[in-house]
Amino acid sequence: MMHRDSWGLRALVLVWSVLWSLPAAALNAGLGTPPPTVDRQTPHAAVQGFLSAAHRGDYALAAHYLDLDFIPRAEQAERGPQLARRLKFVLDRKLALDLSSLSKAAEGDPAGSRTQQLGTIPLEGASVAVRLQRVTADGALVWVISESTVRRVDPLFEEYGPRVAEWLPPVFFEDTVLGLEPWQWLGLLVTLLGSLGLAVLLERMVLAFALRLARWTRISWDDDMVAAGRGPLLLVAFAALLVVGTWFLRLPRPAQEFFSGVGYSLSVVSLAWFILRFLRVSAAFVQNRVASGMKDSSRARSVSTQLVVLRAIFEVATYVIAAALLLIQFDVVRNVGVSLLASAGIAGLVLGLAAQKSISTLLAGIQLSITQPIRIGDQVVVENEFGTVEEITLTYVVLRVWDQRRMVIPITQFLDKPFQNWSKGNAEMLGAVTLQVDYFTDINALRAELTRILEGEGKELWDRRVGSVVVLEVMDRTLTVRALVSVANSEKLFDLRALVRERMVEFLRAHPQWLPITRTEARQVPQPPPPSDGGQTPAAPPAPPRA
Numbered sequence: 001m002m003h004r005d006s007w008g009l010r011a012l013v014l015v016w017s018v019l020w021s022l023p024a025a026a027l028n029a030g031l032g033t034p035p036p037t038v039d040r041q042t043p044h045a046a047v048q049g050f051l052s053a054a055h056r057g058d059y060a061l062a063a064h065y066l067d068l069d070f071i072p073r074a075e076q077a078e079r080g081p082q083l084a085r086r087l088k089f090v091l092d093r094k095l096a097l098d099l100s101s102l103s104k105a106a107e108g109d110p111a112g113s114r115t116q117q118l119g120t121i122p123l124e125g126a127s128v129a130v131r132l133q134r135v136t137a138d139g140a141l142v143w144v145i146s147e148s149t150v151r152r153v154d155p156l157f158e159e160y161g162p163r164v165a166e167w168l169p170p171v172f173f174e175d176t177v178l179g180l181e182p183w184q185w186l187g188l189l190v191t192l193l194g195s196l197g198l199a200v201l202l203e204r205m206v207l208a209f210a211l212r213l214a215r216w217t218r219i220s221w222d223d224d225m226v227a228a229g230r231g232p233l234l235l236v237a238f239a240a241l242l243v244v245g246t247w248f249l250r251l252p253r254p255a256q257e258f259f260s261g262v263g264y265s266l267s268v269v270s271l272a273w274f275i276l277r278f279l280r281v282s283a284a285f286v287q288n289r290v291a292s293g294m295k296d297s298s299r300a301r302s303v304s305t306q307l308v309v310l311r312a313i314f315e316v317a318t319y320v321i322a323a324a325l326l327l328i329q330f331d332v333v334r335n336v337g338v339s340l341l342a343s344a345g346i347a348g349l350v351l352g353l354a355a356q357k358s359i360s361t362l363l364a365g366i367q368l369s370i371t372q373p374i375r376i377g378d379q380v381v382v383e384n385e386f387g388t389v390e391e392i393t394l395t396y397v398v399l400r401v402w403d404q405r406r407m408v409i410p411i412t413q414f415l416d417k418p419f420q421n422w423s424k425g426n427a428e429m430l431g432a433v434t435l436q437v438d439y440f441t442d443i444n445a446l447r448a449e450l451t452r453i454l455e456g457e458g459k460e461l462w463d464r465r466v467g468s469v470v471v472l473e474v475m476d477r478t479l480t481v482r483a484l485v486s487v488a489n490s491e492k493l494f495d496l497r498a499l500v501r502e503r504m505v506e507f508l509r510a511h512p513q514w515l516p517i518t519r520t521e522a523r524q525v526p527q528p529p530p531p532s533d534g535g536q537t538p539a540a541p542p543a544p545p546r547a
Contacts, residue, residue, distance in 0.1 A: 027069065027137035027144070030076025034064045040142035043109075043116045043132050044102040050145065051097070054088035062088070067135060067147040083150060086157035092251070093160050095119045095130060106141070108134065115146065123159055128152045184249050191245035199238035206233060221285040228277035232270040239266035261329055272322035279314050283307045304376050309368070312394050364412045368392070373414055374421055379490040381420035382409060427489040430466060431497045435504060436478045441514040443471060443481070446504070450483050453503045461496040463488045478516045 028034075038061065039045040050065035063080030066087070071079050091097065097118060103109035108116050114134050120127040133146035180188075207226055214222040243263035246256060287304050374380060374397065378389045382399060385407060391398035397414065399407040413419070422429060437446075447469040454462045466486035473480035483500055487493045508514055 027067070027135060027142070028064060028076055028080065030071070030073035031060075031063055031068070031080055032077075035061065037061070038064045040065060040137075040144060041106050042102075042104050043143050044099060044104045046132060046143040046145075047097065047102055047118065048099055050084070051088070051091070054084055059084040059088075065144055066150050067133060067144045068150065070147050070151065083153050086161060087145070087150075087153045089161050090121065090153065090156045091130070093256075094121045094156075108143075116143075121156060121160075123152070123156060128156060180251065180255065184251060187249040188246070191242065191249065195238050195241035195245055198241055199234050202237045203230065203234040219285075221281065224281040224285065225278065228281050229274065232274035232277070235270035235273070236267050239263040239270070242266075264329055265326055268322055268325045272318050275318050276315060279311050279318075283311045308376060308392055309394065316394065364415050368411055368414060373424070374419075375423070378424065379422040381422070382407070382413065422490040428463065428465070428486065429490050429493050430484060430486050431493045433483040433485070433497055433501045433504065434472065435481045435483070435508070436516055437481055437508065438514050438517050439479060441479065441481070441511075443469060445511075446481060446483070446507075449504065449507045450485075450500065453500055454485065457503070458485075458496055458499050461487060461492045461499070477518065 034040075037049075039049050046065055050062050053059070053062035053065070059081035062084035063076075066080060066083060068076045068080050068083070095118065102118075103116065105111065107113075116132045118130040118132065120129050122128075128149070130149050131146040132143050134141050134143055136142075137144075207229060210226045210229070211223070214226050240263065243260055246259040251259070287307055368374070374389050374392070376389055376392060380387065380389060380399065385399070385401055387399040387401040387407060389397060390400040390406070392411075394411070396411055397409045399409060401407055435446075450467060450469050454464075454467045463486050466484055469481060469483050471479050472482040483504065485496055485500060487496055
């Protein structure tokens with residue numbers, strides 16, 4: 001028995017020696033010898049080489065990174081590139097490969113492992129594992145995409161691959177330009193034009209339907225809102241159609257992320273655009289309703305000022321939020337923002353101090369809109385300049401001066417320094433006209449003349465509250481007479497004062513004896529009494545005339 005066992009052991013060793021001496025079967029023999037550029041020594045090199053070759057459209061080279069030994073040698077040259085192309089589509093669409101996580105060591109990670117999993121893809125209620133496997137090729141160990149994964153490429157492609165492959169000519173799949181095949185470039189052109197056309201059609205249909213609904217109401221706000229939607233609605237519809245259309249093109253992940261980012265950015269821009277129009281339309285509607293419904297012009301200007309400032313605040317907030325939403329989609333900017341927030345410290349304090357002036361100006365604008373020392377349309381005197389408040393922003397006020405100049409004044413000027421507001425509270429004003437007349441002037445005649453002027457030519461300007469003439473001051477040679485008149489608002493004050501001044505001067509010219517006169521008078525100096533001694537005293541010379 002022992003003799004038979006020894007002979008069996010010797011035969012097994014002999015067979016093993018013969019098999020070991022035979023040359024190892026070449027990997028993917030049907031593809032031929034791999035070019036020198038094929039690097040399969042590490043998992044990282046194998047995956048990177050496959051993706052680079054596949055995205056260049058060199059599917060024959062990419063096939064060397066697959067384990068095709070389960071396919072007959074005669075069919076490998078044909079099926080290899082086809083499977084490489086299909087696997088590229090599936091990986092680009094369904095698996096986010098992180099090359100930095102792949103091992104760059106020939107032994108893999110962990111060392112000595114024979115396989116390395118790249119991820120899983122769902123298929124028919126189960127998951128297909130995408131793996132690399134270390135196999136022997138020409139006497140060396142290399143990393144290739146495992147046979148089990150390659151066997152599942154066709155079912156994965158049927159599930160996630162492009163349907164156009166069934167009816168487009170092969171020329172549309174033979175090469176790539178910038179990582180995209182010709183049929184994808186054609187699809188992008190069709191998608192762009194089709195999305196634009198459908199977006200225009202969709203916008204017109206939605207706006208027409210919305211306008212019909214808006215006409216059922218009596219207010220004009222909803223009609224204006226429908227008109228405000230023209231443009232933003234087109235943009236958001238185009239963005240949605242573009243993202244959906246490119247999804248069907250089975251683009252590589254970087255290209256699909258690019259178009260998704262474009263769609264997201266257009267959506268944010270369209271939303272911000274519509275909000276800005278909404279603020280403009282709503283502010284104009286409220287302002288018109290207030291102006292038509294309020295008899296008090298002062299209250300109407302107050303509401304108008306609040307609307308202008310609040311609209312400016314919301315517009316600034318819209319711009320800031322929209323910019324933030326656009327920037328957070330970029331990893332680099334988002335990481336920089338997080339780093340800045342995490343390392344604020346002294347840098348944040350310095351920036352805060354540097355921005356103190358700007359922040360205080362913005363807060364001053366908000367404070368002005370609440371306290372309202374000035375309002376749009378107010379008549380003010382600032383820096384010895386009289387004008388009308390034309391525009392109020394968060395940082396400055398535009399003053400229209402009487403000679404059509406525009407003064408741009410920092411908004412803090414109206415909170416830190418005194419100024420005159422002729423329209424604050426009540427718009428009614430008083431105006432004075434001063435005249436220099438002689439002592440013999442009939443004051444009652446001047447009062448009667450003022451009444452005649454006010455009830456005649458000045459009837460449209462005078463509000464009948466005050467119309468008086470008083471002697472304001474008595475000087476050594478003249479009287480200072482003041483004519484006081486009243487008007488409903490400051491816009492009429494200058495015209496009425498000018499009219500009264502001109503007509504009173506004409507009245508004084510008709511009575512020249514009332515104009516200021518310079519008089520002179522000569523008197524004899526009284527003689528002094530004779531001296532007590534009876535002597536003769538020489539006469540004093542006459543005194544000079546007194547003016």
